[in-house]
Amino acid sequence: MPKRLSEASLADLPSAVVRPRYDRREVSSGIVHLGVGAFHRAHQAVYVDDVLAQDPRWGIVAASLRSPDTYDALEPQNGLYTLSIRSGEGEALRVVGSIQRVIVAPRAVEDLLRAMADPRTRIVSLTVTEKGYCHDPATGTLNESHPDIVHDLQNPHRPRSAPGFILEALRRRWVAGIAPFTVLTCDNLPSNGHTVKRVLTRFAELSDPAFGRFVADEVSCPSTMVDRIVPATSDEDRRRIREALGVTDVWPVVTERFTQWIIEDRFPQGRPPWENAGAEFVTDVEPYERMKLRLLNGSHSTLAYLGYLAGYETVADAMAESAFERLIAGLMDEEVTPTLHMPTGADLDAYKYALIERFKNPALRHRTWQIAMDGSQKLPQRLLGTIRDRLRENAPVERLALGVAAWMRYVTGIDENGAPIDVRDPMAAHLRERADRAGGSPEQLAGELFAVREIFGDDLPNDERFTGAVGAALVQLYANGSKRTVAEWSQPVRS
Incomplete structure (x- = not known):
């Protein structure tokens, strides 16, 4: 040896x-x-x-x-x-x-x-x-x-x-x-x-x-x-x-x-x-931090939940499917970028292009399961802040809502084939208890999880634009599965 x-x-x-x-x-x-x-x-x-x-x-x-x-x-x-x-x-x-x-x-x-x-x-x-x-x-x-x-x-x-x-x-x-x-x-x-x-x-x-x-x-x-x-x-x-x-x-x-x-x-x-x-x-890191949290981390979490549910072990595996690449590119361009206000000289287009290429890197076997960990802690920073900004502008949140819905489907602890998911999260037991009460109903599952104030606060559960978008996406995930849903949602979103 x-x-x-x-x-x-x-x-x-x-x-x-x-x-x-x-x-x-x-x-x-x-x-x-x-x-x-x-x-x-x-x-x-x-x-x-x-x-x-x-x-x-x-x-x-x-x-x-x-x-x-x-x-x-x-x-x-x-x-x-x-x-x-x-x-x-x-x-x-x-x-x-x-x-x-x-x-x-x-x-x-x-x-x-x-x-x-x-x-x-x-x-x-x-x-x-x-x-x-x-x-x-x-x-x-x-x-x-x-x-x-x-x-x-x-x-x-x-x-x-x-x-x-x-x-x-x-x-x-x-x-x-x-x-x-x-x-x-x-x-x-x-x-x-x-x-x-x-x-x-x-x-x-x-x-x-x-x-x-x-x-x-x-x-x-x-x-x-x-x-x-x-x-x-x-x-x-x-x-x-x-x-x-x-x-x-x-x-x-x-x-x-x-x-x-x-x-x-x-x-x-x-x-x-x-x-x-x-x-x-x-002197001020906030614009760069927001850029990274929303573009990289928000996309990563969306890929993790949808990719895991679709049966992809790694981010690169999911991104090899053109539908996933189109979905993530649309998420970045149409729903995240309008919420960013970068200093002069910052090249958002170059950053987004580099992100897509990084996600597609076949030499990095970054497991969707690993990225999916601790979602209750990550969602508020990675997706929900962007959603709040979009709602203030009365702008669509469909792709962002799909990421939230995929998280909801994931934390039930049961995948699309009925096999158990090893959910690693400090709130895993509480989330599973709420999911079990929903009894397999996507509508009830959404209601149970919206009530978790530590994640969604008091505002989002009372905004029908948000709850309606997430609820519709969750129903679609249950009915059609992640892979087919991504294929449908990777087309241009109707506003």
Whole structure:
């Protein structure tokens, strides 16, 4: 069996494999990252890796808030892992070395808090997915009844949640007179920096009003927009990369060539020179964030639910069908683009063209089931905000409503052939209970799910333009199935 990827085996790699261009022994930690998943390792960690030769003070201490899997994979590899960039033209391999060590938070709470409270830590970044912020997706405010928030308020020295860890570390710095770190969220939340600031401030106020004022006045939470498609790593990916490297990498990461990072430049304690790695610093990230959430993420979720129901394992499989491509192009052009207001120089047509080509990339096996996860948290940002804007303009929402209807059909937990769907969602049990009460009736199912205020709020369930469009689409999905429905809806929509 090939030996393991590590510092000792770097010299044995083939010459075509790119490896760190700096001495890792000279790197110190300036960033603590919460949520060390595949996306972080394919995106932010790569940007950091690109600039460590210029400024070695920005190495990463990466923390997993739940599972030890990433620690178990990377610890024997000295934090090293392989980045595979795949396209129709082939594969390029690179070893990334910016992660210095990994902490499993439940096993080492104090270790993680010490790292975050260390004066050398000037940025705490996050990729914990929408649900990791313990907020109400419909309002963007702290969910004060969330079990982890309740626990962390009662046990601040033993936090479980990302907000809990951040605030306990900030509190320690506040008491010690150490300047607060910048909180840099890289998740798909609307106005993500503002949302995180609102969540953290409210949490801090509940624990201590004076501390709440400190967080409100002194903690910087710049907004960001991140964009790179990162499918789950498969056993075939591991085998292929092992053969190319000549050593075993237990958890490589596979991604596409395209990458984008747009950041509001608000870092009181300093930041890495990420602009030298291709990041773009702006005064207001909101237009770019909205562009990505609505065009990429909204289309992705629509593809995921409709594609899964139609029997397609991956996004590329679905997009190989011309009807799916036409549907998504129409969704982007006719229903999403009119809601976007971009700065001068932003090329929406080029971005949309690139998205279609990225979705069609056969080398990326991005599973529809993976994208479909956590829909109750994603729908408000990816589809419902666009729908609200369209309704304010009294404009059609048919294709957007079809995406919502496909989600409703999906969360019943039973596919079009009567087989079970493994629905992964923090509200899965509640949604399934409501779906079961509907008894197979699409009309009753729509009514049951519209009543979930955490997703749809109070306004949309009372707007007949929205409920009528979603209800009609859901009836059609039940009657004709996803594949035939997409074929019919991919034609021009009647206004």
